[in-house]
Amino acid sequence: MTQASPSLDIDAELARRILTDFLRTEIGRTGFSRGVIAVSGGLDSALACFLAAEALGKEQVLALRLPYRTSTPDSLEDAETVIRATGVRSVTLPITDAADALLREVPESDLIRRGNILARLRMIVAYDQSADFGGLVIGTGNKTEVLLGYTTLFGDSASALNPLGDLYKTQVRQLARHIGVPETILAKAPSAGLWPGQTDEGELGFTYAEVDRLLFLLVDERLTPDECVAAGFERSFVDRVLERIRRNQYKRMQPPIAKLSNRTVGYDFLYSRDWGT
Amino acid sequence: MSTFVAALAQINTKLGDVPANLDKHLALAAEARTRGADLIVFPELSLTGYMLQDLAPSVALRPTPQDDTLRRLLEASRALDLVVGFVERDEAHRLYISSAYLSRGDIVHIHRKLYLPTYGLFQDGRFFGVGTTARAFPTRFGRMGLLICEDFWHVSPPYVLWLDGAEILLCASASPGRGMQGEAGLESARWVESVGQAYARLFSVFVAQTNRVGLEDGLTFWGGASLHAPDGRCLAQAPYFEEALTLAEIDLSEVSRLRTRLPLLRDERPDLILRELDRLRQAGGS
DSSP: OOOSSOOOOBOHHHHHHHHHHHHHHHHHHTTOOOEEEEOOSSHHHHHHHHHHHHHHOGGGEEEEEOOOTTSOHHHHHHHHHHHHHHTOEEEEOOOHHHHHHHHHHOTTOOHHHHHHHHHHHHHHHHHHHHHHHTOEEBOOOOHHHHHHTOSOTTTTTOOSBOTTTTSOHHHHHHHHHHHTOOHHHHHSOOOOOSSTTOOHHHHHTSOHHHHHHHHIIIIISOOOHHHHHHTTOOHHHHHHHHHHHHHTGGGGSOOOOOOOSSSOBTTTBOOOTTTTO | OOEEEEEEEEOOOOTTOHHHHHHHHHHHHHHHHHTTOSEEEOOTTTTTOSOOGGGHHHHOBOOSTTSHHHHHHHHHTTTSEEEEEEEEEOTTOOEEEEEEEEETTEEEEEEEOSOOOOSTTOOHHHHOBOOOOOOOEEOSSSEEEEEEGGGGGSSHHHHHHHHTTOSEEEEEEOOBOOOOBSSSSOHHHHHHHHHHHHHHHHHTOEEEEEEOEEEETTEEEEBOOEEEOTTSOEEEEOOBSSOEEEEEEEETHHHHHHHHHSOHHHHOOHHHHHHHHHHHHHTTOO
């Protein structure tokens, strides 16, 4: 029987090599040599910042601190820790005025809508800063988030390229430890920071350690739901996770185009992004 | 000639830019010759890059001496033999993933990829036609067989080339790195290396495999070209992820000596295999 506790350990040094090559090469092929990252003080953006600094050189990376008035001082400090440890350039641009101006117009909006507005405002600032700095926006979404759709479409999910999208959160932590991300950031509870007291695991209703093991079996090992139950996972948990994966497929795709002609972008007009480079 | 020097050219390519890739081929062929190589082997689709998709028709060439790209490579083959990878267009405008063996100004052999993977990240079968022959061919060094990437993951093409008298198997790959759980290194690299070594031993042949490096979108090609002797010894191992030109001497007398001591080819029974395959085919199982 397949183990309920498969090892998610990766060859961290090899991953570091591939991901730094990826950032340097794929940014270079677009004619750029610089990257911009929204650094939240959390683990994912910390790792992305460390990888980018190594790949591009610290002078070629701009870290953005984009606090809202409810952002905790801790998260700003942790972002500062990442900036100091990597030596990258940085700028702090509060989104409070912009967000509040918009939120005043939609006072009835709930926590989710408000959170999405903050995430999308940060995207606007990141893309604007990337134009000014002359670099590409580097994504920080990990495989767990991508599969569960735990992300704001066109918000934190927006980027020019994403070095972390094939690493589960557990593996992000392993690689971050390997690459020297400071302990304070490794130790804190993961949070999107969109409202006070929010934690990922509280909002999702399960831990990353649990869900990563299940996702690994379902996605990477292609076990059936029944086989995952036989491997020790509760059926309700398996069903819930499967439904999240299915329901959020749209977040992992370009919007579908209705086919009319013989040749349609996305169906039969197919080119790699690296076309001609 | 029982001894010659093979160069494994582990290169990065520009996707869809044949002139740029051709220049790199010519420069490396000249360098390999200067360093004493008699043969240089380039990876799969070395003139075009791998994830071509709809670029395939626009980079395809007809392998005739009239083709400008091929003409320059044929000129280079007067100094040393070349194996180059390209998109082949046949007379009926069908496209294939092909590799050509060029020597002394002539096209000695063209191999069309036999197995076009469409599983996982692969899309070969969507854009290309399948090759229909697996033939060994004589060269000025010895009898060789040429395979392209997925061909090598199936045991049947190397087996047929062995029976057809190949003493050297050349495998040209564009293998994207994948699989990182558990053991150190890439699963795809371990697989190719262990299979190459196994074929060398099973078929008492030299196995030279050249894989490309560089990235295409999110795919990283891992390099790691290698040469295995008929007894399974690793004679050359190129680095991972970096461009490299790796030279190694091949002494074909090793093949005759090993096949005398271990006459697996002599004792092989293709008639038995054929009978059993025929039985399976008639039973509808194959």
